[in-house]
Amino acid sequence: MAKVNVLLPRIAILQQQLQARALWRQRQLTEPVPGCTRLVQRNGQQLIDFAGNDYLGLARHPQVIAAQQRALQHYGCGSTASPLVSGYSDAHAQLEQQLCALSGHEAALLLPSGYAGNSALLKTLFSASDTVIADKLIHASMIDALRDRQVTLKRFAHNDLSRAEQLLANAPGSALVTESVFSMDGDSAPLVELAALCQRFDSPLIVDDAHGFLLSDSLAVTPFARIVTFGKALGGQGAAILGSRQLIDYLVASAREYIYSTALAPAACAGVSQALQLAASGQLQQQLANNIQYFRQECEMLGVTLMPSLSAIQPLILGDSNRVLQVATNLAQQGFLVGAIRPPTVPQGQGRLRLTLSAVHQPHQLATLAMALAECCHGA
Ligand SMILES: Cc1ncc(COP(=O)(O)O)c(C=O)c1O
Incomplete structure (x- = not known):
């Protein structure tokens, strides 16, 4: 008789528990789009990356x-x-x-x-x-x-x-x-x-x-x-x-x-x-600061209330984990990749979108994300 691995039933129970709480996490293949610093490809779809931490746009810089x-x-x-x-x-x-x-x-x-x-x-x-x-x-x-x-x-x-x-x-x-x-x-x-x-x-x-x-x-x-x-x-x-x-x-x-x-x-x-x-010159940091200011202005104008952050990390609290996933999926369908952050990474009830801005985002990319967020928030 084949031996039963005692760990597998335990893993199966833990998996079910995580799934029941909308906390089951899975990786998704994310590929760069050649020549475009802030575009990625997932499931055959091109997305503007607002999830990565490449705040100064250096990850694909030709000199690096x-x-x-x-x-x-x-x-x-x-x-x-x-x-x-x-x-x-x-x-x-x-x-x-x-x-x-x-x-x-x-x-x-x-x-x-x-x-x-x-x-x-x-x-x-x-x-x-x-x-x-x-x-x-x-x-x-x-x-x-x-x-x-x-x-x-x-x-x-x-x-x-x-x-x-x-x-x-x-x-x-x-x-x-x-x-x-x-x-x-x-x-x-x-x-x-x-x-x-x-x-x-x-x-x-x-x-x-x-x-x-x-x-x-x-x-x-x-x-x-x-x-x-x-x-x-x-x-x-x-x-x-x-x-x-x-x-x-x-x-x-x-x-x-x-x-x-x-x-x-x-x-x-x-x-x-x-x-x-x-x-070292601080120029990329200045471009990032301009983008942060512009994005926050656009969001404020459209009634999207971001957390009070002056950094490249711009979180939008949504609360419930299911809602976080739902809004992130909706945004992906519109061409935006955002971080869907849920407990235990953040406290219970404080699930959020973690939007990360970069020096190399273009103004129109920031403006269209703000509009998509407004639709998601007001359509709730
Ligand atoms: C505050 C903080 N410290 C440390 C780390 C870990 O850094 P690394 O991704 O290089 O392991 C992270 C990354 O997630 C972080 O956000």
Whole structure:
């Protein structure tokens, strides 16, 4: 008699539960449309991409692609080993130096993703005897790392400075963790005030700058540690932890995610280096800021109430998960690809469309999305 795999019935039940709550998630093939930075193809249909995080339009920039191609020729496809063995090259060192020069941090180390970066930093620094204070909305990668290490996690209501102050007063010296720009709300943390509080209570500040690096004033503070991801505004892949030389040297010697994993591909580093150069003039950021302002104006004129975000992330709360899916499907039929964000990514009842704007969206693309949103909202 064939053996029954005991995991399969369990998976089937869990699948049914997720489906019943409209939380079953599936991937869909999404292909670029050649020559069009912000157009993609799904199920044979062309869509304007308002779901990706390529805020500055660098993911398909010819100079970024050329820089990666040159690095591929020189270094090959992969780093072939972990950084401490033989996977640490000039491409890594140069990108680290570039990031330090830009941010004012002393040292950096690179990892294959932001998830791994947050994991490496927090799991290496903290253990069950520590208390960490964090904004209620910090990213899953940080929560997972802290839970994994059984850290006592004290969370303050989103961006609530007085609650953060209370928690710091009760546990002075404890690290405080926040994002610069919040991934699902698009608003910013009061970093200057948080840094002042942390200084008062001798607490290290840790900032996940995934969505704010080069796009916000997050560099106004120099936290104890900053996580920068390359998969968003820089259009690439990977991440960096930035901090003091002492912190980074310690992580190099101790972070399991760094030591026991193949180093980021050198060609990926070269692409990010080029993307940083292209972002240096601030021109792309200005184009993005113009697009954000124009889109919000169009929405306001048409009675579409977006969350109060000044960043590239423009969420529209719809509430119920089924409604989120229904509106996202409707928009796809009209040619717009948007993020349909549901619990557990956001709290229950706060399902939303996550609309991401880019420097390379054209005004008519923004205007037609605003009109389609107005129809969906008013037709409800
Ligand atoms: C705030 C935040 N931190 C970290 C990450 C993880 O970054 P990566 O996609 O490079 O793993 C993300 C991406 O989803 C994020 O939004």
